[in-house]
Each structure stands twice: as structure tokens, then as C-alpha cells.
Amino acid sequence: MNDSKSKSEYILEVRGIKKSFGGLRALKSVDLGLKYNEVLAIVGDNGAGKSTLVKAFSGAVIPDEGKIYIDGEEVKIKNPQDAIKLGIQMSYQDLALVDCLNISTNLFMGREICYKFLGMNFLRLKKMSLEAKGHLESLGIRTIGNINEKVRNLSGGQRQVIAISRSVFWGNKIIILDEPTGALGVRESKKVLDLIKTLKSKNISVIIISHNLNHVFSIADRIVVLRHGEKVGEKEIKDTDGDEVVKMITGAEFAGKELK
Amino acid sequence: MLEKINERKFNFSSLRRSNILTPSIALIFLVVLLSFLSPHFLTVSNMLNVLRQVSIIAIVSVGMTYAILTGGIDLSVGSVVALSGVITTMLLKNYSVNMYLSILAGLTVGILCGVAVGSMISSKIKMPPFIAGLAMMAVVRGIALIITNGRPIYNLPEQFGFIGGGFLYRIPFPVIIMIVIYIIAFINLRFTKMGVSFYAIGGNEEAARVAGINIRRSTVFAYTISGLTAAVAGIVLASRVMVGQPIAGYFYELDAIAASVIGGARMGGGEANIWGTLIGALIMGILKNGLNLLNVSTYYQQVAIGIVIAGTISFNLLRKS
Numbered sequence: 001m002n003d004s005k006s007k008s009e010y011i012l013e014v015r016g017i018k019k020s021f022g023g024l025r026a027l028k029s030v031d032l033g034l035k036y037n038e039v040l041a042i043v044g045d046n047g048a049g050k051s052t053l054v055k056a057f058s059g060a061v062i063p064d065e066g067k068i069y070i071d072g073e074e075v076k077i078k079n080p081q082d083a084i085k086l087g088i089q090m091s092y093q094d095l096a097l098v099d100c101l102n103i104s105t106n107l108f109m110g111r112e113i114c115y116k117f118l119g120m121n122f123l124r125l126k127k128m129s130l131e132a133k134g135h136l137e138s139l140g141i142r143t144i145g146n147i148n149e150k151v152r153n154l155s156g157g158q159r160q161v162i163a164i165s166r167s168v169f170w171g172n173k174i175i176i177l178d179e180p181t182g183a184l185g186v187r188e189s190k191k192v193l194d195l196i197k198t199l200k201s202k203n204i205s206v207i208i209i210s211h212n213l214n215h216v217f218s219i220a221d222r223i224v225v226l227r228h229g230e231k232v233g234e235k236e237i238k239d240t241d242g243d244e245v246v247k248m249i250t251g252a253e254f255a256g257k258e259l260k
Numbered sequence: 261m262l263e264k265i266n267e268r269k270f271n272f273s274s275l276r277r278s279n280i281l282t283p284s285i286a287l288i289f290l291v292v293l294l295s296f297l298s299p300h301f302l303t304v305s306n307m308l309n310v311l312r313q314v315s316i317i318a319i320v321s322v323g324m325t326y327a328i329l330t331g332g333i334d335l336s337v338g339s340v341v342a343l344s345g346v347i348t349t350m351l352l353k354n355y356s357v358n359m360y361l362s363i364l365a366g367l368t369v370g371i372l373c374g375v376a377v378g379s380m381i382s383s384k385i386k387m388p389p390f391i392a393g394l395a396m397m398a399v400v401r402g403i404a405l406i407i408t409n410g411r412p413i414y415n416l417p418e419q420f421g422f423i424g425g426g427f428l429y430r431i432p433f434p435v436i437i438m439i440v441i442y443i444i445a446f447i448n449l450r451f452t453k454m455g456v457s458f459y460a461i462g463g464n465e466e467a468a469r470v471a472g473i474n475i476r477r478s479t480v481f482a483y484t485i486s487g488l489t490a491a492v493a494g495i496v497l498a499s500r501v502m503v504g505q506p507i508a509g510y511f512y513e514l515d516a517i518a519a520s521v522i523g524g525a526r527m528g529g530g531e532a533n534i535w536g537t538l539i540g541a542l543i544m545g546i547l548k549n550g551l552n553l554l555n556v557s558t559y560y561q562q563v564a565i566g567i568v569i570a571g572t573i574s575f576n577l578l579r580k581s
Contacts, residue, residue: 060470080470096470098463100530105456110471112453121453 008072011036011205012057012088012174017066019052026052027063028229034174039196039206041216041237044226045249050209053226054176057207058090059083087173091163091180099152104132106151107166135169140198157188164195168204175199176207181215193219213242227251279524280536282576286522286568287543294550301553308432314545315434316341316500317515318538319493321523322445323374323486324516325537327389329449330482331462331529335393336377337490337516339400341509344370344494346404349413349504352420359420367491373400374487378480397513404506413504424500434496441489445534458482462529518565519544522572543568 010033019027027049034040042050055061057068059080068075070086077083083090097106105112108128114121129147136147141161151159160180167175177196181189189212196219199206210216216223217237225233225248233248246252295302320337327334348366351357357365373396380392426433449455457478460468469475493512498504521527522543523536547568551561 058470081472084472090470096464096467098460098467098530100463101456101459109456109460109467110473112456114453120448122451123453123456125451 008069009036010034010069011071012207013069013072014053014056015067015069017053017056017063017068019049019056019061019063026229027056029066030226030229030231032224032231034205034207035222037200037203037205038221039200039208039219041220041223042207042209042226043211043213043216043223043245043249048226048249049229050226051178052229054090054178054207054209057083057088057174058176059088060090084170088176089167089170089174090176091167091178097151097159097163097166100150102148102150103154103162104129104147106162107132107135107169109166111170136165139165139168139195141165141195155188157184157191160184160188160192161195164192164199168199168202174205174207176209178209179211180208181210181212189215213245216245217242225249279531279576280533280539282579283522283524283536283539283543283572286572286575287539287546290543290546290550294546294553298550298553301550306549306553308430308435310542310545310549311435311438312432312500313549314541315432315438316493316497317512317519317545318438318541319434319441319489319496320512321516321519321537321541322441322534323489324513325445325520325523325525325532325534326458326482326485328517328520328525328527329458329462329529329532330479331465332381332389332479332482333393333517333527334374334377334483334486334490335390335513336373336396336400337486337493338509338512339397339404340370340373340487340490341494341497341512342506343373343400343404344491345498345508346408346413346504346506348495349416349420349498350407352416353413353504359417363423363495366495367488370487370489370491370494371484372487373490374484375480377487378483381483382476382479393513401506408504408506410506412506414502416498416502416504420499421502422499424496424498425502434500437492437496441492442534442538445485449532449534454478454481459530462526462531464530515541515544518569522569524576540572543572 012034014030014032017027017030030049030053032053042053044050052061056063057077059077059082062078068077075086077086098109101109105128112121113124113128113131115124133147151162154162164175164177164180180192180196184192193215196206196208208216208220220237223235223237223240223245224231225245227249232251233245235244291302300306320341323337324334344366347369348362351362351365352359377392377396380387381389422433424434428436449458457468457473460471460473461475461478465475494509497508519540520532520537522540523533523538525532525537544565547565548561551564556564
């Protein structure tokens with residue numbers, strides 16, 4: 001992916017993204033770049049604008065102003081389908097899974113393998129099951145017993161793993177994960193973090209939003225800090241530590257700026 | 261973790277969790293009980309009679325199940341039953357139109373009603389399904405009354421009577437129509453992309469939207485199917501009584517909702533089983549028939565049906581909690 005064709009250092013770059021919800025300025029001109037094959041963490045307090053920012057990449061939020069570039073070329077993302085076509089996949093905080101459908105159907109949702117018969121799209125259920133199983137195995141999610149199990153009957157960690165696998169399944173360039181370990185226990189979180197490491201080894205660029213700095217430091221290459229809709233810090237993981245990041249998140253080092 | 265998921269495709273826990281277990285048991289219990297109480301109940305002729313009576317509500321209930329599956333409800337079906345019957349019989353009688361064309365016109369009216377309801381619900385303003393159905397129910401009933409001046413249409417051509425009153429291999433024709441519709445609905449919901457989209461919209465609309473499912477189109481489809489099945493039921497009903505009645509189908513929407521919900525449909529959407537709906541319709545029909553055979557007055561029948569609805573659903577909810 002990182003070939004000579006690309007004019008930019010970044011696979012995904014945004015400049016001057018602004019978004020207001022009524023009187024609330026959620027994003028005040030944010031610039032951000034995601035390098036090829038890196039895990040970029042976006043951190044910040046609640047309401048800092050993290051989710052709004054990544055939703056602008058995935059087409060769920062349309063920014064008021066600002067430009068989005070992919071491989072150095074400007075793109076317009078007006079809805080989730082646009083983002084998907086550009087290879088951006090988002091796994092949502094609220095888990096974009098349908099409880100009453102099984103694992104295989106959830107993985108293929110919206111892009112089912114079908115054959116036409118009498119003008120109707122019939123599902124190739126067997127083929128979908130097999131491909132879903134193969135895909136999960138390729139991500140190190142071993143020995144899925146029953147790919148036809150309903151998602152409702154899975155644990156929180158299993159659901160998260162399926163949700164992320166689903167993103168990977170369809171977007172082969174950029175995966176955005178919003179709080180992937182949000183509601184998970186220690187063991188289940190580890191599964192998800194392992195999966196993110198696997199993604200990196202598969203040449204996928206990942207943006208991860210997380211409140212858990214331990215998780216961020218264990219997987220991310222770079223970290224971007226948002227506060228009150230502005231970018232207040234950007235560091236390589238190896239050049240920073242938890243204390244500094246916490247200070248940036250809470251604004252301890254930028255007390256003067258807030259008075260403006 | 262995932263390794264622990266059971267290897268077997270089918271197991272008892274999945275049957276235990278399934279929504280049609282409770283209504284199935286209720287139905288069997290009811291049949292056994294009534295067989296003991298009345299010697300006339302479990303006879304071939306009575307069973308065929310019950311099936312013929314049930315078929316109309318059962319057909320309406322298919323569409324209602326679709327609406328409920330997507331997280332909505334379609335209150336207009338009772339009025340559509342009347343309007344489609346009236347349109348078909350009017351064309352037959354007053355304008356001497358060919359029977360098949362008249363039926364086609366009746367079905368088209370049902371489809372248009374469904375498209376209208378679905379469009380209101382899925383439009384930008386996102387009208388709540390309950391309100392959209394309520395409005396449509398009033399408008400459609402009004403149209404049925406206006407075009408007939410409130411008078412029933414009698415003296416229909418004899419051949420029209422086959423749809424509701426005829427037999428095919430000794431099976432009442434409406435029952436065959438019902439079975440065909442249920443099989444098509446089952447295939448549609450279980451094996452097609454469209455079916456998945458209904459479950460997805462009802463189960464998690466945001467997820468469906470993000471997955472690129474066309475919410476508006478699927479919603480309109482679901483209500484179109486509802487309008488169409490109501491129209492089929494309306495034509496079958498008109499044929500069976502050989503009258504085009506502008507006041508036909510009152511409260512059918514409530515029976516259809518009851519059948520769907522007894523059969524395991526979740527009112528919030530995302531969960532429904534078409535065979536459960538059929539069982540739900542059968543439970544209500546058999547109960548009415550049995551109580552008739554036992555000479556229970558219709559006043560008491562209403563109470564009994566209410567108790568059965570509440571009882572079956574309580575059991576279903578209890579079992580899942």
C-alpha cells in the first residue's frame with residue numbers, strides 16, 4: 001500500500017474540520033493525519049469531539065467545513081456508503097450488530113452474497129457461512145463453533161470481536177474503532193487488543209478512540225489529544241507517557257489558553 | 261470466548277429459546293382440550309371449516325408481521341380489506357369488468373395503500389407508524405364508504421365465488437391461498453436479502469443504515485407487502501360472502517396484531533416468526549370455533565380470547581427472562 005504512487009505521507013488526512021450542533025461547537029478546525037499502516041489513538045475527555053471527528057470520516061456526520069484527503073487526493077464523504085467505497089470502515093461504540101441475526105449474516109449485512117432467482121436476491125447461506133468462518137480464522141479468532149449462532153447469545157467481548165471483524169471484512173484500508181474495549185473485562189479486552197495488533201500486521205491503518213490509556217499505550221504508534229473540539233497534542237507513543245497525556249486531556253498544561 | 265460456542269447446529273437450547281414453542285404448546289393444548297369437550301370439534305369437516313374461517317385473518321397477519329418486524333405496525337389493514345373488496349366487486353358488478361382485471365385492481369389498491377403508509381413512515385419527517393396507520397385507516401375507510409355510498413354491493417357473478425368458497429382437491433381454496441402466502445413469506449424472510457434487511461431495520465436501525473441498507477426502500481416494501489396481503493384477504497372475504505362490504509374488516513388490524521404477537525413477534529421489532537403468526541391466528545380461530553361448539557356466548561368468548569392473548573405472551577416473556 002505504501003508505494004511510490006502515493007503523493008502523501010498520510011493515507012487519510014483532514015484539514016480544518018469544523019462542526020457545530022446548534023450553538024455547540026463540537027469541532028473547531030481540527031487537522032489530523034493517519035499514516036500508512038499505523039495505529040493512531042485519539043484520546044480526550046467526554047465531549048472533546050472524538051466521536052464527532054471520526055464520524056466525519058465514516059460519513060455519519062457531515063462536517064460544516066474542512067477537507068478530507070485519502071492517499072493525498074481530496075474526497076467527499078456524504079454518507080456511510082461513500083466512506084465504505086473509499087475503504088473506510090467504522091466499528092461503532094454502540095456495536096453495529098443486529099442481535100436477532102447470526103454471526104455470518106451480521107458479517108455480511110448489507111453486502112450479502114446472493115443469486116438472482118425470479119427477480120429476487122436469494123442468499124447463498126452456505127457460502128456466506130464458510131467465508132465468514134474462514135475470515136474469522138484468518139484474524140486468529142480460532143475454532144468458531146457455530147457461525148450460525150445468534151449475536152444475542154454472545155458475550156460482550158465476542159460481540160466486539162465480531163463487530164471489528166466485520167469492519168475488517170469489508171474495509172481493507174482504514175478501520176476506525178470507537179471505544180472497542182469500552183464495556184469489556186480484562187480478558188475480553190485482551191482479545192480485542194490482540195485483534196487490533198493482527199490488523200496492523202495485515203497492512204491496515206487503524207484509528208482507535210479509547211479512554212483507557214493502558215490500552216492505548218499497548219497498541220498505538222501515535223496519539224492525538226482533543227479537548228473542547230480542538231487538537232491540543234500529538235505525540236509518538238515512544239516520546240510520551242501517561243502523565244503527559246493526562247495533562248493534555250485535562251488541560252493542565254494549557255490553562256492559559258482556556259482563558260481566551 | 262468464541263471457542264466455547266457449541267459445535268452442533270441444532271440443539272435443545274435453541275428450540276427452548278425459540279419463540280414458537282409457547283404458542284405451539286398452547287395450540288396443541290387447546291386442540292386436545294376441545295377434542296375432549298366436544299365430539300364435533302376434531303372432525304375433518306370442522307377442521308376444514310376452522311381453517312377457512314382462520315384463513316382471512318391469517319393472510320392479513322402476514323403483512324402485519326412484516327410491519328411489526330421492521331419495528332412498526334400497520335393499523336390500516338382492516339380498512340384496506342374493505343376497500344380492496346369494494347373496488348373489486350364494484351368493477352365486477354357496476355362496470356362488468358373482467359374478473360381477473362377486477363381482482364388485479366383490488367390488489368393494486370392494497371399495494372398503493374401500503375406504499376402510502378410506508379412512505380409516510382420512512383419520509384424525512386418520520387411519522388410514527390401508529391399515527392400513519394391511524395390516518396390511513398380513516399382515509400381508506402372513508403373512501404370505501406364514499407364510493408359505495410355506504411351500501412353493500414350484491415349480486416356478484418357466480419364464478420367470483422370460487423376464491424372464497426371453492427375447493428381444490430377437497431381443500432377450501434382460501435386455505436390454499438393462505439398456505440401459498442405463508443410459504444412465500446417464509447422463503448422471503450429466511451432466504452433473501454430483503455428478508456435480512458427487515459430483521460436488520462427492526463433489530464438495529466442504525467446498524468442497518470451504516471451497513472448500507474436502504475432503510476426507506478425496505479420500510480416501504482414491508483408496508484407494501486402488508487397492504488397487498490390485506491387486499492388479498494379483502495378479495496377472499498368479499499368472494500366468500502359474495503358481497504362487497506364497505507364496513508368489512510373492522511378490527512381486523514387488532515386480530516392480526518394479536519396473531520403476530522402470540523406467534524412471537526416482538527412489538528419493538530427485529531423479531532418475528534411467520535409460522536408463529538400462523539399458529540397465533542389458528543389459536544384465536546380454534547378458540548372461537550371451540551367456544552361456539554360449546555355454546556359459549558360471544559360475550560364470554562371475548563373475555564376468553566383476551567385471557568389467551570395475555571397468557572401466551574406472559575409465558576413467552578417469562579421463558580425468555
